[in-house]
Amino acid sequence: MSVDQDLMHPVFRELLGVPADPDALPIEERSIEELREEFATDMRNVDKEAPELDSVSDFVIPGPAGDIAARAYAGSRATRGPTILFIHGGGFFRGSIATHDSICRVLAAETGGVVVSVDYRRPPEDVFPAAVDDCYAALCWVSDNIADLGGDSKKLAVAGDSAGATQAAALTIKARDEDGPAISDQILYYPSVDHASPERWESNTLFGVGYWLDSAPYCIELYLPDEMMRTNPLASPLLARSHAGLPPAYICTAGFDPLRDQGSAYAEKLRASGVAVTYENLDNMLHGFVSCRGLVEEADAVIRRSIAAL
Numbered sequence: 001m002s003v004d005q006d007l008m009h010p011v012f013r014e015l016l017g018v019p020a021d022p023d024a025l026p027i028e029e030r031s032i033e034e035l036r037e038e039f040a041t042d043m044r045n046v047d048k049e050a051p052e053l054d055s056v057s058d059f060v061i062p063g064p065a066g067d068i069a070a071r072a073y074a075g076s077r078a079t080r081g082p083t084i085l086f087i088h089g090g091g092f093f094r095g096s097i098a099t100h101d102s103i104c105r106v107l108a109a110e111t112g113g114v115v116v117s118v119d120y121r122r123p124p125e126d127v128f129p130a131a132v133d134d135c136y137a138a139l140c141w142v143s144d145n146i147a148d149l150g151g152d153s154k155k156l157a158v159a160g161d162s163a164g165a166t167q168a169a170a171l172t173i174k175a176r177d178e179d180g181p182a183i184s185d186q187i188l189y190y191p192s193v194d195h196a197s198p199e200r201w202e203s204n205t206l207f208g209v210g211y212w213l214d215s216a217p218y219c220i221e222l223y224l225p226d227e228m229m230r231t232n233p234l235a236s237p238l239l240a241r242s243h244a245g246l247p248p249a250y251i252c253t254a255g256f257d258p259l260r261d262q263g264s265a266y267a268e269k270l271r272a273s274g275v276a277v278t279y280e281n282l283d284n285m286l287h288g289f290v291s292c293r294g295l296v297e298e299a300d301a302v303i304r305r306s307i308a309a310l
Contacts, residue, residue, distance in 0.1 A: 003206055008256055009284040011295050016210070016286075027218050032093065032124065039094040048294035050105035058097075061118065061141045064133045065126070069119040071097045073108035074150055081113025082184070082310055083151030085142050085171075087135055089162030089189075089288075091219035093122045100161070102293055106300060107159070110307050114151035116142050120167070123222040128229050135167045136174055143181035157185040157247075157310060161290055162259075163219070165191035169237040169266070172246045183247045187306045189290045190252065192259050193238040193266045195220050195230040203260040213258050213287045238266050243273035250309035252290075252302055255283035278309040 005013055027035065055074040060067035075081055084107055088100040097117045108115040120134035139158065146153045160168035165188040172186050198204050198216065208216065224230045233240035249270055253263035260281065267279035282289070282298055293299045 003256075005256075007284055008286070009296055009298075012256070012284075012286045012289075016212075027215050036094045039090055040096070040099050043095075043099040043291055046292040046295050047102045050102040050293075051109040053105060053108055056105075061138050063137045065121060065130065068134050068138055069097060070138065071101070071104070071117045072149055073104050073115040073117070075108040075110075075112040075114070080150070080152050081111040082155035082157055083113055083142060083146050083149060083153075084108075084111070084115045084157045084159050084187075085135075085139050085168075086115050086117045087120070087158070087160035087164035087167045087171075088117065089160065089164040091215060092131065092163045092166075092223035093124065093219060095163070100164075100291070103161070103290065103303065106293075106303050107307065110304055111310070113155075114146075114149045116149065123225075127222070128224050128232070128235050131167055131223075132170050132174065132234050135171055136180070139171055139175065139181055139183075155184045155310070156181060157187060158183055159187035159189075159306070160191075161189035162288065163192060163223075165189055166193060166235075166237065169193060170234040173233055173237060173240050173243075176245050185310050186247050186249045187309075188249060188251045188263070188266075189302070189306070190254055190257055190259050190287055191237075191263055191266060192216075193236060193262050195224055195236045196227075196239060198258075198262070201258070201261040201265075203262075204258040207256050207258040207260070211256050211258065211286060216258060238262065238269060243270050243275060246270060246273070246275050248276040248278075248309075250278045250306045252279070252306065253281045254285035254287050254289055255281060256285065257287035259287060278305075280305070 088095040104115045118138040121130040158168040251267045253260045
């Protein structure tokens, strides 16, 4: 199957047309610190000004291996909107509260609720399941402290983008299986849900190289160095034995994303298990577009539609 790049958003088509640096080192030969800083810079460069909020505060949450950094965003205090635990993306080893500050501000402003964004342990320092354990500890803490945060105790959602969406999906499975906090909804922006055999998806064949996600194999190797980890449903939510009883989901994918078909398959799997799903694929987008608020209008539009699905 051929790829027609004329269907791509012109902004992204132009960016993909910029020649790569011929002297750039392969990702495997660069330091983790350098890659993390480069990601943070890229995120700032594609962002735009985010809305002002009633309150933004930094604090820590007790975690299984020490304190977990967190930031709470409060929308309008005149309303008691949903409480959303947001988990940032970044290929599992990059990203932070700071790189996804903008998305969280928009989520809080649009819902009038409370968004809690968390950092989590990352590879190569800490591999799977460290990130899931940290995020689950944060979920339990947020559930126990919703009243103090000012959120709606009857509506606790999880959300994330890319690797963060993988963690969010994993939390719904873990909470169900361990009688954990009641999650009302899940928002998954282009999730990665099959790390056992990502090569089997047609979109991976079409867009695995040259479409902003060439580093995916490297990310998987860092996060899941043991191949047995990759079949664990908390690492690959698509492979869970059952998806029944999971919370309603909003899932979006991008047309030129190697993860597109995984996200679509996960939406189908949830639907087949009786879960209410709102799914949309933006044909002209690239992976990571929701973070590109300064480049494409579709970023904020998708955030608003995901909120409407809550």
